[in-house]
Amino acid sequence: MKVTKAVITAAGRTQRALPLQTVVDRDGTPKSVLRVLVEEALKAGVEDICVVVCPGDETAYAEAVGDRAGHLAFVPQVEPLGYGHAIYCARDFVGVRPFLHLVGDHLWVGQDGGGKGCAQQLVEVAEAEACAVSAVQASRETLLRYHGTIGGRRVAGRQDLYLIEDVIEKPTPTEAEQRLLVPGLRAGHYLCFFGMHVLTPVVMDLLGQLLAQDAAAGASAQGGDVFSRALAALASRERYLALERPWWRYDVGVKYGLLVAQLALALSGSERDQVLTQLLELLANRELSR
Secondary structure (H helix, E strand, C coil): CCCCEEEEECCCCCCCCHHHCEEECCCCCEEEHHHHHHHHHHHCCCCEEEEEECCCCHHHHHHHCHHHHHHEEEEECCCCCCHHHHHHCCHHHHCCCCEEEEECCEEEEECCCCCCCHHHHHHHHHHHHCCEEEEEEEEEHHHHHHCEEEEEEECCCCCCEEEEEEEEECCCHHHHHHHCCCCCCCCCEEEEEEEEEEECCHHHHHHHHHHHHHHHHCCCCCCCCHHHHHHHHHHHHCCEEEEECCEEEEECCCCCHHHHHHHHHHHCCCCHHHHHHHHHHHHHHHHHCC
């Protein structure tokens, strides 16, 4: 299984400007959040990237990635029909190939990867295992209301890899305790999605079926669970794994999210010592001013 395509979702009506914000990347260069994401995908071996956008945002997004724009194709999500539908908009782009999926309002920082990015490590595992793999992070029970969460068991001989058996979008603590316990995790912790996946094209078929069923039943398309329902169905149809590594995700759409993401990039980058010195001086000055 060779992963050469990626899908970045950036069509959320209240979050469409987030990928256009500027950060200083780990190499000390100012870049848009979108460009950081595009370079994350390219470093993973991806050649072609589909960005799902609000209609009319194509030009601004192309300008935001500069000379990387040649790797991009844009697909508009004409109606705001939710996250699962946004991914489904890229079905023609994906075709019959596996693809890397990144959400457009997160940045990721990892360690112990030998200089490899989080997406690159995820793609390498997916290609080696020849199946879909989602990145996950062990999260406290209090965070379940924010994330899709998986249930399953560790793959024999691996501490970082899990066989996914169930997926629930933003489960209640009771649902999680009944269906999503993973042997070996600390008490009160569950494996939550990380906003980064390598998926097989089967997920597009499943999304299409679920969206059609919901439309026929008159269900609201705004629900965020269509994607998680598709992944739960994927787990029942084919081998589907979760990868947990010492990575951190930073949501640039929350309060102070861009600030925290910027600090994380800076402290993992080439100018780490300079940034640490400035932070220490800032803290020292605040103490002296009290």
